[in-house]
Amino acid sequence: MILVGRYRSPFTRRVAITMRILGLGYEHRPVKPWPSNEELLPMNPLGRVPILILDDGEMLWESGFILEYLDELVGPERALTPPSGPERLAVRKIVHWTMGTQEKVVLANHERYRRPDGYVEQAWIDRCEGQVAAGLAELDKFEPNPWLAGTDITQADVTLGVLCGHVALTCPGLMPAGRYPNLDALSAACAQLPAFADTAPDF
């Protein structure tokens, strides 16, 4: 399989970490969607990453969909999202709340870093950052022990660990050390895993 997208993209990175944890090998093609997405368009009409190219040439895009595919590939015993029951609800709740928060980080960063001079709307950045802070506070209520769903790592840990890493890299002021103790503990646990360490993005 071929994974297209840089680890700087939190959506790509959560797929990469999942594949590594599941022991699924891949060739990495670190293509950026900016400033041009021309190279991506033949693979994804939206011109976005991540894209997973399967061995038969099929191309999957949208990280959540790709993760569902990978879970199915390895089967319910090894899947990072439990197949059913309250365990599934608990993991999916954290994953979806994390993705909602992640989306607001991306929108704030776009306004902050990608808009031309004179076109940055500070009120929009402030609004997004307030939403990120609210999301992080909610997510900090989940205590890792050692992982969020207990003894085994799940997609909740991967997606939330990636969000914490992305905030630390792109807007560290939103997550000062000590403000979110459970998120700090999760980040520290994730940092110990080769799957996280080996996909650490640079800015």
Ligand SMILES: N[C@@H](CCC(=O)N[C@@H](CS)C(=O)NCC(=O)O)C(=O)O
């Ligand atoms: N919902 C998508 C989000 C993907 C996404 O926003 N990727 C960014 C990189 S972090 C991208 O390709 N942006 C370029 C664009 O949207 O035009 C997913 O989960 O895969």
